[in-house]
Amino acid sequence: MRRRLLALVCVSACLLTGCGVMSDSAAERRTVTVWLMQHSASQDFLDRFTEEFEREHETLDLDIRIQEWTGVGEKVQRALRGDDPDGPDVIEVGNTQVSAYAESDGLLDLTLESMRDWGRDDWLPGLAEPGRWGSQQYGIPWYAANRVVVYRKDLFRAAGVTPPKTRDEWLETTERLDTGDTQGIYLAGQDWYTLAGFIWEEGGELATEGSGVWKGALDSEAALRGMDFYRRLQKLGDGPVDADEEHPPQAGVFAEGNVAQIVAVPGLVRAIVQQNPALEDTIGYFPVPGKEPGRPGAVFTGGSDLVVPAATDVEDAAVEVVAALTGARWNTDLARTMNYVPNKAELADSVAGEEGLEAMAAGAARGRATPATPRWSVVEADNPIKEYMTKVLTGADPEKEAERASRRITETLAFE
Known part of the structure; x- marks a missing residue:
């Protein structure tokens, strides 16, 4: 100007x-x-x-x-x-x-x-x-x-498995990998971007808009199915249930050498290899699997x-x-x-x-992408989604916790 x-x-x-x-x-x-x-x-x-x-x-x-x-x-x-x-x-x-x-x-x-x-x-x-x-x-x-699955090719070969094409196959593959000292997957309990993809894949939403009014939608049947898939996958590793993927940084956890998979952007591999150069030739990638063969799962972009x-x-x-x-x-x-x-x-x-x-x-x-409302940044700052995830992963009733988190999202989006 x-x-x-x-x-x-x-x-x-x-x-x-x-x-x-x-x-x-x-x-x-x-x-x-x-x-x-x-x-x-x-x-x-x-x-x-x-x-x-x-x-x-x-x-x-x-x-x-x-x-x-x-x-x-x-x-x-x-x-x-x-x-x-x-x-x-x-x-x-x-x-x-x-x-x-x-x-x-x-x-x-x-x-x-x-x-x-x-x-x-x-x-x-x-x-x-x-x-x-x-x-x-x-x-x-x-x-x-966007996120993909970063995996260890050598651990997949040792377990006799190949990159899965569907979510059901992903669960089966990860269960076979989760043995001995090896974590089938490292998935932190509050990785809500990854959860968002699972919710969208089921046809659910984080929040919905009608007549200019936004409401939290984690309590829909579709969103609850997405959370249930997250719960089943997350337990096939030792990720903390009360922290996100940066606490501790999952690149460092993967670099320790006993994790078969993480969900991350490919660029994270640079940090992994810097910490453990021996892994450079063992790392592969595949899209987050969807419900149907031949179609990747929904992901946050x-x-x-x-x-x-x-x-x-x-x-x-x-x-x-x-x-x-x-x-x-x-x-x-x-x-x-x-x-x-x-x-x-x-x-x-x-x-x-x-x-x-x-x-x-x-x-x-x-x-x-996340809901197209200017108030969504305020939701992320307080982030009831993370608390909801931890509650479900530690045994709380998913429907009740989803309703509670949805109410908080609705209140935040409606505040002027």
């Missing part, structure tokens, strides 16, 4: 020297300020993109500024309110954050471009759906990452969308940047460079040959 300052400089130059001495290209040149998050893209990728984009758009300059995730929410809100005179024209945001920003009327509506030019119907649902507010598309999918502040004064140029970064050419380049899933299932071939990415891309086709 530095164009206002540039305009003043140009006016001053005209007054001093006469506008006729300025070239048309200099007068028309504009800068697009882009905020991207730390570690989302390598510097090499950004350098290549900037060079090519500026060559193809001779009157545009890119000013890419890297932001840290910590504290970025308030910084983005200030920019959307127009409080930052040197603010961004394009912003990378978490896919589940879009609704909070769109609610304040601070984002440009990109529905027309999405439907007419960018193939909205082909985007991964887990990225596309949270990018909408009402019927309008504000967030444009950039990249995705994380990732980023690109948005354009409504206050930008280079709207058309900002849209050009979004179109380029999310288009097939640069989206597949980013996926290969950073080990991401591209924003469309049809682009999955771009990561072919990389086992972890192939498993992740297969699962991403059935990816979902």
Whole structure:
């Protein structure tokens, strides 16, 4: 948004020297300020993109500024309110954050471009759906990452089993692996993102919306079936029932060498191998199994969308940047460079040959996001889902605990 300052400089130059001495290209040149998050893209990728984009758009300059995730929410809100005179024209945001920003009327509506030019119907649902507010598309999918099953090939061979194709097979396989000092699976009791996938696979929801009112839905029959599957799988290992996957970090637990499987993003394997290099050639991946053969299970899809502040004064140029970064050419380049899933299932071939990415891309086709309400972040901060899971895993009545957790979710979502 530095164009206002540039305009003043140009006016001053005209007054001093006469506008006729300025070239048309200099007068028309504009800068697009882009905020991207730390570690989302390598510097090499950004350098290549900037060079090519500026060559193809001779009157545009890119000013890419890297932001840290910590504290970025308030910084983005200030920019959307127009409080930052040197603010961004394009912003990378978490896919589940879009609704909070769109609610304040601070984002440009990109529905027309999405439907007419960018193939909205082909985007991964887990990225596309949270990018909408009402019927309008504000967030444009950039990249995705989701959980797969990370497993020990040597332990599978020793047990005489192969990667399962269905959830029932997964339980049977894990039970055979869970013997002696080997945990069939390490699954922390409060890994609620993994539980969400099991609930969605059963046809349930974390929360539902009707007539603008959101309600917790963990007490539906489908959601209860998802929790029951989680309970049956979790007990085939020694994961703590009162902690999530980061307490302790499951990468460290897997690195100890006596765990056959974990549910994680493929990128976690780097941390595992750093702690135990001997495991590098023993690790494999497969999509989280679904109820039916040949169809991966539903999973939570994380990732980023690109948005354009409504206050930008280079709207058309900002849209050009979004179109380029999310288009097939640069989206597949980013996926290969950073080990991401591209924003469309049809682009999955771009990561072919990389086992972890192939498993992740297969699962991403059935990816979902958390409920598209700005209040969901408040639910996560208090997180009654974690407490509910622990209660069920320690023997409490699932229906009663699900009803209690659902009421808390409803109260949180309704609070103004």
